[in-house]
Amino acid sequence: MNKKQNEMYILKSVYKTEKYKEVKQIEEPDFIITNHSNIKFGVEVTEYYYSETDARLRKIQNYFQDLINHERYGHKQDKKQLERNRGY
Numbered sequence: 001m002n003k004k005q006n007e008m009y010i011l012k013s014v015y016k017t018e019k020y021k022e023v024k025q026i027e028e029p030d031f032i033i034t035n036h037s038n039i040k041f042g043v044e045v046t047e048y049y050y051s052e053t054d055a056r057l058r059k060i061q062n063y064f065q066d067l068i069n070h071e072r073y074g075h076k077q078d079k080k081q082l083e084r085n086r087g088y
Helices: 003-014 052-059 063-070 076-086
Strands: 022-025 031-034 040-043
Touching: 003 022, 052 063, 052 076
Parallel strands: none
Antiparallel strands: 022 031, 031 040
């Protein structure tokens, strides 16, 4: 998937694009969206994470190793989130 396709995928996962009058993909911002009252707003896609836990795992260096090896949770919700994903 190229950059533009990925941006569109992320946009559609956040906004129900079919409910808008127009969704125009441009460079800056990534999208101009027009509603049915002709009000326009811009959307810039930066990063997309499935959860706050997912973001910490991807962005905080050695966070996964700290969780597994030392059971150090930076946020108590991470423990619950990860336990749910393990199937407990």
